[in-house]
Amino acid sequence: MKNNATGSRVKVSADGHGVLSHAGVGILREMADLTGLSAQVTAVLADTYRGPWNYSPGTVFADLAAAVADGADCVDVAAQGCGGREHVFGPSASTTTMWRLLDQRIDSAHLPGIRAARARAREQAWAAGAAPPDTGWLRIDIDATITIDHSDGKENSAATWKKTYGFHPLLAFLDRPDIAGGEALAGLLRPGNAGSNTAADHVTVLGWALESLPPAFRPDPHDPAGQKILVRSDSAGATHAFADACRAAGVGFSFGFTIDDRVRAAAETLTARAAWTAAIDADGEVRDGAWVAEATDLVGLDAWPTGTRLVLRKERPHPGAQLRFTDSDGHRITGFITDTGRGQVPGGLAGLELRHRQHARVEDRIRQAKASGLRGLPCHRFDANAAWLEVxxxxxxxxxxTKLIGFGEHPDLARCEIDTFRYRVLHVAARITRGARAVRVRIDASWQWAQAIADAWQRIRCAFT
Structure with a gap:
């Protein structure tokens, strides 16, 4: 019988040399060195060593962070990934050394130093071209998420309000709409039973987030002409203590507001007065089936900071959605409070509502963080898991x-999510050649984004010279 197979058979062997997979991870590893992150972390953790080290702690920390960005979800996978590239990017630490960094060296006493090292690296990155455009406002989004723990052996893991088991970290991201993932300013690891609207935790994360900004971009409560910063949160952040902390820090706020009987009555009054105006989309066009109105004078806000306003939004429910008892006139009612005065945001009330609605992008930031090591915390000790969160x-x-400095001219790479970015950039294959006392990474020329990766690598190096 004849073989009807049309393709030629391919011989497979395990004797290849000079080939590197996941070559694009090297650009992240180099970014850690160029921003000074590796050196800063080494300085912070130097006192945890009794003698000389084989691998500096900053190098181990940077290797871990680059491996997590590449998709590693535990220390063992991170060490294996780094070991597979050591013939090009230098020797890497063993699994035991990486474990020791998290479990012993980065304790609660050294975590503030790690956060300070990240802040100084951010300052260098922004000076090299990653700074936000000068549009007036910086927007910090704060939100909590649940990290599932499938065992009960991890310290401080507990039952969550969603009837799961694990941890309940609170995170702060700087909204960067020009890229997909935003910047991670701060994170507070909390037990699973931590409250959603714990004001003290929100105040702590806000303080860390502001300290993470370069000094020139931090707010000055005594300088009205200084940097303008808006803190956005859902209704979990709408506490009097957190609003007062924002006012004391010199930042504005925009918090989701719980819809109760008072707010529902205000919405019906606004309907009777025909006081609703059309909402808008991000492009400034009228949003069909959505309206906004101000209810500041209809609901008592005397307990909130001076100038606090309540803005309501009503929208036709999505097909199949059930109305709640707080809804009015067949429409879904939502609201938020803000201390932004009139005339400060283009579009009036509709512009204010659009600005607050864009807080929803934080869900995308958290989702991508969960795809980069946050889905599960690998350590048993709580402080070690807090160190993993910093990684x-x-x-x-x-x-x-890397996206902001290297791929600004390639929006398909700058705005893609982390899984796509790994496929297109980080996991790219290359051939390694040596000559003239140099090692050369030759990216596969047939790869669609090969030239963009090579250009971005050189652009990043030039930005820091």
Whole structure:
């Protein structure tokens, strides 16, 4: 019988040399060195060593962050990934050394130093070209998420309000709509039973987030002409203590507001007065089936900081959605409070509502962080998992800075999500050649984004010289 197979058979062997997979991870690893992150972390953790080290702690930390950005979800996978590239990017630490960094060296006493090192690296990255455009406002989005723990052996893991088991970290991201992932400013690891609207935790994360900004971009409560910063949160952040902390720090706020009987009555009064105006989309066009109105004078806000306003939004429910008892006139009612005065945001009330609605982008930031090591915390000790959280936030920043500086001219790469970015950039294959006392990474010329990757690598190096 004849073989009807049309393709030629391919011989497979395990004797290849000079080939590197995941070559694009090297651009993240180099970013960690160029921003000074590796050197800063080494300085912070130097006192945890009794003698000389084989691998500096900053190098191990940067290797971990780059591996997490590449998709590693535990220390063992991170060490294996780094070991597979050591013939090009230099020796890497073992799994035991990486574990020791998280479990012993980065304790609660050294975590503030790690956050300060990340802040100084951000300052260098922004000076090299990753700074936000000068549009007046910086927007910090704060939100919590649940990290599932499938065992009960991890310290401080507990039952969550969603009837799951694990941890309940609170995160702060700087909204960067020009890229997909934003920048991770701060994160507070909390037990699973931590409250959603704990004001003290929100105040702590806000303080860390502001400290993470370069000094020139931090707010000055005594300088009205200084940097303008808006803190956005859902209704979990709408507490009097957190609003007062924002006012004391010199930042504005925009918090989701719980719809109760008072607010529902205000919405019906606005309907009777025909006071609703059309909402708008991000492009400034009228949003069909959505309206906004101000209810500041209809609901008592005396307990909130001076100038607080309540803005309501009503919208036709989506097909199949059930109305709640707080809805009015057949429409879904939502609201938020803000201390932004009139005339400060283009579009009036509709512009204010659009600005608050864009807080929803934080869900995309958290989703991508969960795809980069946040889905599960690998350590048993709580402080070690807090250190792992800092690694995850660092990985997010390295990807963000690489996109902002290297791929600004390629929006298909700058705005793609992390899984796509890994496929197109980080997992690219290359051939390694040596000559003239140099090692050369030759990216496969047939790859669609090969030239964009090579150009971005050189652009990043030039930005820091």
């Amino acid at each position: 995850v936030l660092t990985a997010t920043d390295l990807v963000a800075w």
